[in-house]
Amino acid sequence: MGIKGLTKLLADNAPKAMKEHKFESYFGRKIAIDASMSIYQFLIVVGRVGTDTLTNEAGEVTSHLQGMFTRTIRLLEAGIKPVYIFDGQPPELKKQELAKRFSKRADATEDLSEAREIGNKEDIEKFSKRTVKVTKQHNEDCKRLLRLMGVPVIEAPSEAEAQCAALCKSGQVYAVASEDMDSLTFGAPRFLRHLMDPSSRKVPVMEFEISKILEELNLIMDQFIDLCILSGCDYCESIRGIGGQTALKLIRQHGSIENILENINKERYQIPENWPYEQARELFKNPLVFSEKEHPEIKWGAPDEEGLITFLVNENGFNIDRVTKAIEKIKTAKNKSSQGRLESFFKPVANTSTPIKRKETSESAKETAIKKAKAAGGKKKK
DNA sequence: ACTCTGTCTCAAGACGAA
DNA sequence: TTGAGACAGAGT
């Protein structure tokens, strides 16, 4: 779930800390990406018609491979150097949350068989999406694929998001790309949202810098973490009746959760029993991650052409022409970006963030989108 | 009236031929 | 899974 409402909270209270950037401006940059999140999305959506997905001869799902393959090529073609981070063991505190998700999936499985009996297509599709789970096998498949592509893979000891943030803190990558706002709470200095979107949608890449967020909110990192816990995170409950806005007010007023608890009206606000906010804070502040020396060196290599053909074509039924063409793309992209990042390419574009709201009424949605795109494009340079 | 929270719903990739 | 948007209801 990430941090509840954090995007909106930042848009309202720290708009200058968010900047729009062009996808192309990340040429030559090393970017850390949480793999599980992507795999999950691919399994849900790639090639799905009803309950069917893309599969190989043996009937095993290949949607995640198709998705990971094409997306990674897109990144490489843009000159981006991705490194994928895989999840390890979840922390104890998150187990409760995971248990909830597990039972939801179980419910969905029941709903699914019910829907099957009735034969409602839409329901079948809806419920089957909810039963999707990223398995060990999916993860292993993707690791193998990425290694064959010459793209580095890191297996985190615990939370992938935390490992991503650590890589960014130590300067091994330029930024963390994710849709999960947790990255900021883990202290990723530079965080990108919607990195993958701009191709098909009109959403620009949104870049957050934690230092600017802290500056603009006038908080120190510890207070920001407390703010996130109060707003609602994966590790523990929050206080009913307190959302982002109120949390920010309270943190500004009292400085820490401890002080808030001392001063708050406990008649009005129910503090959860045995509230483990201190442990949650510790998980954000000092998460279990590998240091630079503890994980393999991050290197981008040449693709293993034979290996890719064996894996994708022979084992998973991919079309050989497509794979061959794709390999060519990888090689071309590699040559182009091997000189690294030309700084002259990268003119600092001073663009301010635009608060994102604006309601679109039914039919004019398309038009509005076009107008927006034009307006944004025109404003950027002057 | 206004602000905030909580609950519900929805949609979700990438490509290229037409 | 994730966020966002629309809505209702509670509190100020």
Added chain:
DNA sequence: TTCGTCC
């Protein structure tokens, strides 16, 4: 731009 296909 839209729509069907990828496996």
